[in-house]
Amino acid sequence: MTNAETQLRGALAGADCFERAPMMTRVARAEDIDELGHVNNAVYLVWAQDIAVAHWRAVADEKLLKDYVWVALRHEIDYRDQVLEGETVEIRTWLGGASGPRFIRHIDIRKPGATRPSASVVTTWCLIDAASRKPRRVGPEILEPFGLGGAGKQ
Numbered sequence: 001m002t003n004a005e006t007q008l009r010g011a012l013a014g015a016d017c018f019e020r021a022p023m024m025t026r027v028a029r030a031e032d033i034d035e036l037g038h039v040n041n042a043v044y045l046v047w048a049q050d051i052a053v054a055h056w057r058a059v060a061d062e063k064l065l066k067d068y069v070w071v072a073l074r075h076e077i078d079y080r081d082q083v084l085e086g087e088t089v090e091i092r093t094w095l096g097g098a099s100g101p102r103f104i105r106h107i108d109i110r111k112p113g114a115t116r117p118s119a120s121v122v123t124t125w126c127l128i129d130a131a132s133r134k135p136r137r138v139g140p141e142i143l144e145p146f147g148l149g150g151a152g153k154q
Contacts, residue, residue, distance in 0.1 A: 008051070010092075012058050013147025018108055021092035022058075024051050028083050038082035039118075045075055048107040048121040051093045059145040067130055068142070073102065074124040081111070081118040088112060095146055101127045101135035103142075 010022040026047055034040040049072070056070065083089055089109050096104030107121035129136045143149065 008054050008058055011147075012055065013145070015055070015094040015146065016096075016148060017094055018092060018106075021094040021106075021108070022051075022055055023090050023092045024054065025088055025090055026050075027088050028085050030085055033085050036082075038084055041077070041079065044077060044079070044109060044119045044121065047089070047091050047109060048075070048077075048093075048123060051091045051107060052105055052123065052125070055093055059147075061145070064141065064145065068136065069128045069130050070103075070125045071128055072123055073126050076122045078120045079118070080116055080120070081114070083109075083111070083118050089118060095148060096122070098138040098143065100137055103127065103138050 008022045008024050011020055012022050015021050028039050028043075032039050032043045052070075057065065060068075088111065090112055092108045094106050096106055098104075103125045105123045105125055107119075107123070108117045109119040109121070110117040127136050127138050127142065128134065
């Protein structure tokens with residue numbers, strides 16, 4: 001993976017819709033391809049986690065990174081178009097609603113210039129206290145670095 005692929009571009013704060021979503025790119029490598037000749041389903045989830053983690057690390061300060069961790073509770077993924085070896089995809093992420101310790105994150109994976117995603121992912125993340133390993137409510141200290149004044153949106 002190149003440095004350009006792992007780097008987030010765009011606004012990090014206020015990412016509450018596709019239009020304001022930070023983005024990173026990936027190129028489908030030979031090891032990403034399954035027996036059908038396109039990117040394996042599990043690779044899309046790796047890409048979704050990569051951008052989610054990158055976004056969190058980009059907005060959180062050292063204290064937040066030390067005090068909290070996120071765990072995925074649920075992934076919902078819709079596959080719409082195959083990605084072949086050597087093709088580039090743009091991966092965007094934005095935040096949905098927060099409820100208690102749960103936070104919804106949206107991921108859009110599409111080829112540059114495409115009008116529809118190759119895959120859409122909605123992940124329910126749970127905020128965990130790093131020391132106690134217990135769920136913690138998503139509060140202002142989490143929402144503010146993301147540039148979300150309220151509880152986000154669905």
